Amino acid sequence: MKFCLIDAGIFIDKPELLDPLRAIGEVEVFNGIPAGTEEVIDRAGDADVIAFGLMQFTEEMLDALPKLKVLQFIGTGMWNFVNVDYAESKGIRVLNIDGYGSNAVAEFATAMALSLAKNIPPADRVLKEDRWTIDGLMGKEIKGSTVGVVGTGSIGRLSAEKFAALGAEVIACDIYESEYLKENYNIQYKSMKEVFMEADIVTLHMKVTEENERIIDHKLLSLMKKDALLINVARAELVNTEDLYKALISGNLAGAAIDVYDSEPPTARDYQLAQLKNVIATPHIGYYTQEANDNSIKMAVSSILASL
Structure with a gap:
């Protein structure tokens, strides 16, 4: 053989x-x-x-x-x-x-959220450009914030645990509710609309189906707080890329962290999104x-x- x-x-x-x-x-x-x-x-x-x-x-x-x-x-x-x-x-x-990299991806989602909230990438660029300034670099704390976890399978569950350990109030959305998360972390399940309206950070952990493809569109993104952050280390097909780009350049969304793309290597459109200053973009390494x-x-x- x-x-x-x-x-x-x-x-x-x-x-x-x-x-x-x-x-x-x-x-x-x-x-x-x-x-x-x-x-x-x-x-x-x-x-x-x-x-x-x-x-x-x-x-x-x-x-x-x-x-x-x-x-x-x-x-x-x-x-x-x-x-x-x-x-x-x-x-x-x-x-x-399945499950070989669940913890790796959950840690990566948490790291992405922390990096965005603390403005770590732009702060790093400031010094690399031989400048010393804190202008525009004020961060936000995860503790006390509301984190919405969309999809609470193995990766989403671990992500919820990690954000809860950082002191965030975690809310979730999934057709299958985790009794473990509800009982051990007091996590409330809400509708997708409620999660996007209430969360300071939304992290995506769904599988792609015919029902949820491009579900993160203008309607949902417009519900988010203007200082909210979106993390996608799941699948690019969950998000309408054009709508996300418009939300980020218009100021309707403070930032996004992206590890997955419609085409890998990305298309010119994806690169255009990745190059925005309020976006952290990585080459699909969440599991790596x-x-x-x-x-x-x-x-x-x-x-x-x-x-x-």
């Missing part, structure tokens, strides 16, 4: 994590995204199992891999990278992993910690073995 990590070399800094696969077959590891179908065939044309973390699989690529039995995404949200229905129609099992990285490989290997 042959296993191919077609683009995941960047994740493999501990080769021993792949030993369970080596025990039952041949393992090949490649760096970088294949340039097209021909390179996909060169790397993995004879593979029974392909693991991937970065690339988009087209239907043409799937057609060119007749031996393929399992396609393992080293992450969450495989539907954004491959047409799962088409793959399964060809007898290819498409697998996902040593601990989460190791967890992702361990979980992907276990998922592959279980599928076989």
Whole structure:
């Protein structure tokens, strides 16, 4: 049996994590995204199992891999990278992993909120530009503020805990309410509209569905306080990018922190948003910690073995 990590070399800094696969077959590891179908065939044309973390699989690529039995995404949200229905129609099992980086992303959301609230990026730029001034750099404290957590799955729950530990009043929105959060942190669940109206900071932790795609639009953004902050380390598709851009340049929203984009690498429109002075923009690194990285490989290997 042959296993191919077609683009995941960047994740493999501990080769021993792949030993369970080596025990039952041949393992090949490649760096970088294949340039097209021909390179996909060169790397993995004879593979029974392909693991991937970065690339988009087209239907043409799937057609060119007749031996393929399992396609393992080293992450969450495989539907954004491959047409799962088409793959399964060809007898290819498409697998996902969940929870490997929940704490990493929750910590990142908290760090983003703190950085925005304390004006850390612009303060850093002041000194890098050989200037000494505190003009425009007055920050806000998380303690005593209201933080709205939209989506309280594993990442949202951990985010709520961290903001509560900082002394914030946490409110939440989710169709499935967490009894744990209500009982242990006195968190109140409210409507989406109420969360956007009341929160000083809104942090997004929803999965994208047909019902909530682009749900964060002009109507919701216009409800926010003018000094409020929006954090999106979930999925870009939750937010109407044009409406967010307009809210930020008009002064109707004080700032935003963004780690996810409609297209990755971003389009010119996303770069335009990222370059605003009241925006912190990062290249989708919320999950990217040593601990989460190791967890992702361990979980992907276990998922592959279980599928076989």
